[in-house]
Amino acid sequence: MRWPSLLTIRRWHFYAGLFCIPFVLWLALTGSIYLFRPQIEALIDRPYAHVIPAAAPRRSAADQVAAAVAAVPGATLHRYQLPDTPEQAVQVIVGQAGRETRVYVHPGTLAVLKTVGEQDRLMRIVFRLHGELLAGDVGSYVVELAASWTIVMILTGLVLWWPRGGGLAGVVYPRLSAGGRRFWRDLHGVTGFWVSAMALLLLVSGLPWAKSWGSYLKAIRTVAEGSAGRQDWTIGSGGAGTAAMADAHAEHGGMRMAHPAMSYAPLDRLIATLRPLDLAAPVLIAPPTGAGEPWTAKSDAADRPRRTDLTLDGASGRVLTRTDFAQRRPIDRLVGYGVALHEGQLFGWLNQLVNLLTALGLMLLSISGVVLWWRRRPSGSLGAPADRDRVTSWPAAVSIGLLAVALPLFGLSLLVVLALERLLLRRLPEVRVWLGLSPIRAGAARSPAARSPGDC
Structure with a gap:
């Protein structure tokens, strides 16, 4: 079986971004202060x-x-x-x-x-704003869910960014003089490339604090190393x-x-x-x-x-x-290194600078993504890439399964989303069209939402 088309990957990238962007902006802002x-x-x-x-x-x-x-x-x-x-x-x-x-x-x-x-204390308030939205364990679950889908957003974004011929322009540096959508597309793709590795490190290193994933890690730690013992980090709001x-x-x-x-x-x-x-x-x-x-x-x-x-x-x-x-x-020890890196304290001021640039890059990535979406969004539609690829892909299924095991809240929420789509959303004609779930008829004129992957 083949991998899913770029249009399908773009679709999941779009929905992940739609959910994550407000949280990415919030976490980047509060995290920059806590640094x-x-x-x-x-x-x-x-x-x-x-x-x-x-x-x-x-x-x-x-x-x-x-x-x-x-x-x-x-x-x-x-x-x-x-x-x-x-x-x-x-x-x-x-x-x-x-x-x-x-x-x-x-x-x-x-x-x-x-x-x-x-x-x-001020920095304890910032810590709780960053990790739990001042909402206790419920906020911790929400932040973890957003972090999990942000990881999906970054991974699918890297697939879409992957060079497919041409030079380095728009791949490792933006064409600032291009103007229009090409400028925003380059800014989005190039920024994503440069911040993706550090952003993934920050997201993964922050998960041990989360209520669900932290408890998940604690259980694995107990199985792998015997008695749970005392750990050097807190879980959730406790x-x-x-x-x-x-x-x-x-x-x-x-x-x-x-x-x-x-x-x-x-x-x-x-x-x-x-x-x-x-x-x-x-x-x-x-x-x-x-x-x-x-x-x-x-x-x-x-x-x-x-x-x-x-x-x-x-x-x-x-x-x-x-x-x-x-x-x-x-x-x-692994968590300790990750937490120190996450907080910007592992290698002094340089760690703070790298984390700050990553946070600013994530803000730019989010803003440029919103601009791209708003500029291409057709009237009367959400603007999601059309859902035309219905071919089962075993490599993709295995990859998603492994990701769901590593990120349980992502796996659970994915099942909810797929069930909601199949059992409800596809049965409502107007909603189906608005979300781009209707198949595109052969010969029909393409809307901006159904452009080819290279158009964005």
Whole structure:
């Protein structure tokens, strides 16, 4: 059996784009902002970066934590963030009734300088806008569905772009002087070529956060590597950016738990142990979850391959266990590299620049696609390429099947779309014509929607 015609591929490319473009624009915009999270958060925290001279006397970490806990009635310590410099305000994350609050404490006077809910921080809001549309798990499903169809859109777009004779003009560089539809077609095709590889990497590397695909990966991880264990990324709307300790500290993910009365005195011993280790900032120290349990510390660096997890003995301050990134499971390391790449932190400012250019390219790709569609859309029709290829193609069926296994929401939604088309849309004459589902009669004049693949 042969592959489907270019007209059929163009049709699926069109419908994928029609659904995806609003989400692509939204994800590209919010993702571009989140790329610069380290710089933005440093700017927000600038008033608290130099609150005390480096040589000035300061209170113990235990006193600092006590002041932070007292600032939020009924709260308990969740994490103590090791200051990057002696001049910084101390940041302590406390929890009360399932809500986490970040408290900025003056290290010398113990004055509370600022309190802010973890989920109310600007970049946490941007993160949730980007990953779940501020709609919790429902939004996560929607974003995952859009990402899955965007992958289909890019793959079908590459098939349509593939050179079929001629030179490099309109293939690797646009003919800017061409004008009209050719200009927009070149701009669309060439931009798609240059951004496709990085766009696919960003889409795939973002899927582990999604509610459905992340759970799918977790199940595969359990089957492939035994016990699921603790993972270093959140799934869906369950968790804050610093809640990677959530599996070891259930309350950090928002669950309530009983805390035994405890002393914060071990903190100073633990800090003395951790300082010489020179872990990548920020370093978070969390208390035991029960009697006899160890303290934990974690490098929560945005560049995830630099992260380290430790358990420590509160009485002596010594390190009990240490797990560096290289010691993690293969799937966890692969996801860690992907997440760091996705967030623009894997290879410094160059990673941010490449991601930003990719996001801008996706915006240009979306806008040019809309212009092409609007310019060629006939009156009284959606403008979808006509559905004339009804020949079964086993290579295409196998490819779609493999893609559906890799992207379950895509597979499920595809079945829904095909069933809706066959059982309903084709039975409504006006809808059938508007969607381009009616066969084209031999000898009939072609509408702009039924032009040959090379016309677009």
